[in-house]
Amino acid sequence: MKVSVLGYGTVGFGVCSMLEKAPGLELVSVLVRPGKADKPFKVTSIDEIVNDPEVEAVVEVMGGVEPAYSYVSAALAAGKHAVTSNKALVAAHGPELAKLAKEKGVGFLFSAACGGAVPFLHNLALAVESDRILSLGGILNGTTNFMLDSMQRSGMDYADALKEAQALGYAEADPTADVSGLDALRKIMLACAVAYDKLPCEGFSLEGIESVTAADVAHFQSKGLVLRLVVRGGESEDGKLYAFVQPVLLSASSPEASVLKNFNMAKYRGENAGDIVLIGQGAGRYPTASAVVRDLSDIVHGRREMMKPDCVRVAADNSVCECRYYVRLPADLADALPFAEKELDGALCRGVTEALAVTDMHARVKALRAGGAAVFFAAMEE
Amino acid sequence: MKVSVLGYGTVGFGVCSMLEKAPGLELVSVLVRPGKADKPFKVTSIDEIVNDPEVEAVVEVMGGVEPAYSYVSAALAAGKHAVTSNKALVAAHGPELAKLAKEKGVGFLFSAACGGAVPFLHNLALAVESDRILSLGGILNGTTNFMLDSMQRSGMDYADALKEAQALGYAEADPTADVSGLDALRKIMLACAVAYDKLPCEGFSLEGIESVTAADVAHFQSKGLVLRLVVRGGESEDGKLYAFVQPVLLSASSPEASVLKNFNMAKYRGENAGDIVLIGQGAGRYPTASAVVRDLSDIVHGRREMMKPDCVRVAADNSVCECRYYVRLPADLADALPFAEKELDGALCRGVTEALAVTDMHARVKALRAGGAAVFFAAMEE
Numbered sequence: 155m156k157v158s159v160l161g162y163g164t165v166g167f168g169v170c171s172m173l174e175k176a177p178g179l180e181l182v183s184v185l186v187r188p189g190k191a192d193k194p195f196k197v198t199s200i201d202e203i204v205n206d207p208e209v210e211a212v213v214e215v216m217g218g219v220e221p222a223y224s225y226v227s228a229a230l231a232a233g234k235h236a237v238t239s240n241k242a243l244v245a246a247h248g249p250e251l252a253k254l255a256k257e258k259g260v261g262f263l264f265s266a267a268c269g270g271a272v273p274f275l276h277n278l279a280l281a282v283e284s285d286r287i288l289s290l291g292g293i294l295n296g297t298t299n300f301m302l303d304s305m306q307r308s309g310m311d312y313a314d315a316l317k318e319a320q321a322l323g324y325a326e327a328d329p330t331a332d333v334s335g336l337d338a339l340r341k342i343m344l345a346c347a348v349a350y351d352k353l354p355c356e357g358f359s360l361e362g363i364e365s366v367t368a369a370d371v372a373h374f375q376s377k378g379l380v381l382r383l384v385v386r387g388g389e390s391e392d393g394k395l396y397a398f399v400q401p402v403l404l405s406a407s408s409p410e411a412s413v414l415k416n417f418n419m420a421k422y423r424g425e426n427a428g429d430i431v432l433i434g435q436g437a438g439r440y441p442t443a444s445a446v447v448r449d450l451s452d453i454v455h456g457r458r459e460m461m462k463p464d465c466v467r468v469a470a471d472n473s474v475c476e477c478r479y480y481v482r483l484p485a486d487l488a489d490a491l492p493f494a495e496k497e498l499d500g501a502l503c504r505g506v507t508e509a510l511a512v513t514d515m516h517a518r519v520k521a522l523r524a525g526g527a528a529v530f531f532a533a534m535e536e
Numbered sequence: 537m538k539v540s541v542l543g544y545g546t547v548g549f550g551v552c553s554m555l556e557k558a559p560g561l562e563l564v565s566v567l568v569r570p571g572k573a574d575k576p577f578k579v580t581s582i583d584e585i586v587n588d589p590e591v592e593a594v595v596e597v598m599g600g601v602e603p604a605y606s607y608v609s610a611a612l613a614a615g616k617h618a619v620t621s622n623k624a625l626v627a628a629h630g631p632e633l634a635k636l637a638k639e640k641g642v643g644f645l646f647s648a649a650c651g652g653a654v655p656f657l658h659n660l661a662l663a664v665e666s667d668r669i670l671s672l673g674g675i676l677n678g679t680t681n682f683m684l685d686s687m688q689r690s691g692m693d694y695a696d697a698l699k700e701a702q703a704l705g706y707a708e709a710d711p712t713a714d715v716s717g718l719d720a721l722r723k724i725m726l727a728c729a730v731a732y733d734k735l736p737c738e739g740f741s742l743e744g745i746e747s748v749t750a751a752d753v754a755h756f757q758s759k760g761l762v763l764r765l766v767v768r769g770g771e772s773e774d775g776k777l778y779a780f781v782q783p784v785l786l787s788a789s790s791p792e793a794s795v796l797k798n799f800n801m802a803k804y805r806g807e808n809a810g811d812i813v814l815i816g817q818g819a820g821r822y823p824t825a826s827a828v829v830r831d832l833s834d835i836v837h838g839r840r841e842m843m844k845p846d847c848v849r850v851a852a853d854n855s856v857c858e859c860r861y862y863v864r865l866p867a868d869l870a871d872a873l874p875f876a877e878k879e880l881d882g883a884l885c886r887g888v889t890e891a892l893a894v895t896d897m898h899a900r901v902k903a904l905r906a907g908g909a910a911v912f913f914a915a916m917e918e
Contacts, residue, residue, distance in 0.1 A: 172808055176666040271809040273659050280658075284558040284829040409815065412794040426554055427653040427826035431815035433791065444809035447666040456838025 155235075155454050158203045160185040160225055161216035162196070165239055165266070168443030169213055179450055182209055185216075185225075204228045211235035211261075211453060213446055219246045230254045230262065237449040239266035239442055241340045248347055249465045256463035263449035263460045268341040269294055271441030272434040274420035276448065278348045279460045285424035287349040289388035294341040296416035296436040297325045297332035298363050298383045303414050306380060311368040324416050324437075335362035335383060335399035342385040342397050344461075349387070349422070351462045352395050357469040359398035359516040365530040366401065370482055373504060379403040380411040381532060390474040397470045398512050401532035403480050408535060472512040477533035479507045479515050484527055491518060506534060537617075537836050540585045542567040542607055543598035544578070547621055547648070550825030551595055561832055564591055567598075567607075586610045593617035593643075593835060595828055601628045612636045612644065619831040621648035621824055623722045630729055631847045638845035645831035645842045650723040651676055653823030654816040656802035658830065660730045661842045667806035669731040671770035676723040678798035678818040679707045679714035680745050680765045685796050688762060693750040706798050706819075717744035717765060717781035724767040724779050726843075731769075731804070733844045734777050739851040741780035741898040747912040748783065752864055755886060761785040762793040763914060772856040779852045780894050783914035785862050790917060854894040859915035861889045861897050866909055873900060888916060 157173060159166050162184050173181040181195065183206065188198045200221070203209055212229040214236060216222050222243045226236050231254060238244065244251070244264045255262035265276045274292075281287065293299050300322075301315040310318070316333070319325035331337045339360055347353040363383050374381055384402040389395050404411050409431055413419045418436030423429050435441035481491060481504070488496060488503040496505025507515070515531065522529050539555060541548050544566050555563040565585055568578045582603075585591055594611040596618060598604050604625045608618050613636060620626065626633070626646045637644035647658045656674075663669065675681050682704075683697040692700070698715070701707035713719045721742055729735040745765050756763055766784040771777050786793050791813055795801045800818030805811050817823035863873060863886070870878060870885040878887025889897070894915075901911050 168808075172666055179666070271806075271812060273655075273662075273812070276662075277655050277659070280655075280830050280833060281826070283833045284554055284561070285826055407794060407796075409791075409794045412789060412791045414789075424653075424826060426550075426822040426829075428817040428820075428823050429815075430653060430655070431813075433811075433813035433815075435810040438810075440808040441810050444663070444667055444806060447808075448662050451662060451665045 155450065156180050156182045156208050156210045157450060158183045158185070158206070158209045158212050160200070160203070160212055160214045162186045162190070163215065164439045165215040165442045165446070168439035169215060169446050172443050172447045176447055178454055179447065182206070200225045200228060204232045209234055211237065211450060213450070214238040214240055214243070215446065216240070217242070219243055223247050226251060227254060230258055230260060233258050233260055235261040235453050237446055237453070238264045239446055241267040241344060245340045245343050248344070248353060248461050249467065252459065252461040252465055253463040255458070261453040261458040263452060263457070264344065265449050265460070266442050266445035268344045269418045269420050270434065270436040270438065271444050272418050272420050272432050272436060273445070273448065274432055275344065275348050275460055276452065277430065277432065278345060278422055281422065281424055281427060282349055285426045288423040288425055289386065290342065290345045290349055290422050291384060291386045292418070292420040293382055293410060293413050294385050294418055294420060294436065295332055295338040295383060296418055297329065299413060299418070300324045300416040302363060302381050302383065305366070305368065305371045306375065309368060309372070312366060333362045333364050335360045338383060338385045338399045339397070342387045342399065346387045346395060346397050347461050347465050350389050350395060351465045352468045353465055354395050354397040354470040355467045357471060359400065359472045359512045361400040361516060361531065363401060365528070367530070370530055374403055378406055380406050382410045382413070384410065386475070394471040394474050395468055396472045396475050398472045398475070402535055403532045404535040473514070475512045476509040477512060477515070478509050480532045480534055481505055481507060482530040483522065487522060487527055490522060537832065538562050538564045538590050538592045539595060539832060540565045540567070540588070540591045541595045541597065542582070542585070543596065544568045544572070545597065546821045547597040547824045547828070550821035551597060551828050554825050554829045558829055560836055561829065564588070582607045582610060586614045591616055593619065593832060595832070596620040596622055596625070597828065598622070599624070601625055605629050608633060609636060612640055612642060615640050615642055617643040617835050619828055619835070620646045621828055623649040623726060627722045627725050630726070630735060630843050631849065634841065634843040634847055635845040637840070643835040643840040645834060645839070646726065647831050647842070648824050648827035650726045651800045651802050652816065652818040652820065653826050654800050654802050654814045654818060655827065655830065656814055657726065657730050657842055658834065659812065659814065660727060660804055663804065663806055663809060664731055667808045670805040670807055671768070672724065672727045672731055672804050673766060673768045674800070674802040675764055675792060675795050676767050676800055676802060676818065677714055677720040677765060678800055679711065681795060681800070682706045682798040684745060684763050684765065687748070687750065687753045688757065691750060691754070694748060715744045715746050717742045720765060720767045720781045721779070724769045724781065728769045728777060728779050729843050729847050732771050732777060733847045734850045735847055736777050736779040736852040737849045739853060741782065741854045741894045743782040743898060743913065745783060747910070749912070752912055756785055760788055762788050764792045764795070766792065768857070776853040776856050777850055778854045778857050780854045780857070782894070784917055785914045786917040855896070857894045858891040859894060859897070860891050862914045862916055863887055863889060864912045865904065869904060869909055872904060
């Protein structure tokens, strides 16, 4: 299959390099920025690629919603398969692209957009054909996992853990999308779309890791607990879709706790298959490129769909899930939440709440923070 | 796709039940033992299935080499796809079946034969198309993992752990294939064939868990180590294939140590993808059936091969791998092995050897046992 790559950054370079060695796949052109076309196979106009009858598939690894959406749409409309690593694109326009691909009889796959090298969406798409997916979850952001792991293994504080992650290239100069949980949320959105044909697009509950302190971590560790930023998604028995991201405190023997450094862990529970856990590198040039190239191989073998053409957008309803929450807040707010147990620690109160709906807890903390309080919270593992 | 199932035991029942609900797949007949054909779709003659032009694929879940080999060969020869969960069959005759399937242009897949629900061979077959597999490994026998986990969590001795596993249906009345490591060995043979187009068929190094005692386990735990029965396979830089099974002592924070109860963990290291770890239920009616049905879906999508038709049989050469070994043996044999460190423990000596070739260590212990000595050994995690 003859392939054109849109974008020549970290992942694009990796894909081009892998295509040189992959039997059955051939690189014919790479879309680069104007002025960067210094080699024969590099082009600067998307039209050259879309109008090239030789190109059978495009790989979009530019990132961002536009012009990626226009380019991928144009390629699909021209009857070319498309593979992307771009979670923002699929979260924003996946259903339209899936529909267009179906109309044109071409493939649209995006494994690399969720979990890097971890073959999560690929296996989920295959499983969903014959099994009912009861729940989805895991650790889908390597940056925050690296930071939390550093804080727990070396007692580092949040700012130093972030600096270390940036120095090693695991965090960007503006780390907001990672540390806020937004990056992980986009990935669970895609996983829900694959598992349930429903792309959640509002009603999210999102808590990142920005509030955790070295003192919090020391406190968890004294209780034998490990902190991870965890995503969860699923469908309740009455068909309500839930999708949320929040810190979770786990026992040291839980599988999530063994996910170290910048690794990702994705899991799903199939009614028949049971729990399936997949672990690997969630980012990086060659890990991400390997997922892109696997999708190309999968298209060669005949696979076309990852998201169904009739996938619809829905609001998430996270009131269907309940958790008990560990909370650290100012001592004078010790009565502001329904604690099942609590203890005073100087000017702070640390406690564990009764079971609360996820939406309820996130809203309560938002209100406390709006009043100026510094609050950290994390769900207790069930 | 219209499917006939050969065998109606634990897994066969599960496959039939899943086929009733799987869109695009339809059960047309089940081969049962003479006298068991009490329902219209049940047949007792393989010829009825092979000669039925309606049947497009067969699922072989009878177990054993014969008559499974004759039946699957006949089905492939008649132009029907074949999916099997039978590791003994594929280990014995995989290359012939792969070649026959290729000649007839039909699919021959066997994910369920290695790791139950864990999608190991499926992902390995896809990865190998565009990535070089540097090594394979993991925990591929749920029975022994359950027993080792019980011994370590409750201080149970070997005999009680085996009884418990048998009572829960995790171990068979004759547990030899599991506890000797043979079952795990067959699985790593299949994984090597998928990854390297070479089916190792002799030269194995095989050590199970039969020699471990409750006192050994207490000793590991006092050092913070966890015992698992681990498989390893791969190809050395000069093209020598290795494949072996032996107990391994791991740190409590290693991913293998978090594999609890009867779960399996499979992993591979891709030159591009990095480490990919897959965890799930390695046996059981519906987990195994789910892998069979995923293979059927994969055939519907166009996949045909898991083992290449030119896969060759080779002898494994485990002299290319070295490990340091933990050993417990009689105190009067304390000089029988090249220990880097050792301590006397009553009538016993416990120590850790210098690095030794896997073949060398297994041969040395065999010789000591031939002399009547009770010896336990396990590789130290690198």
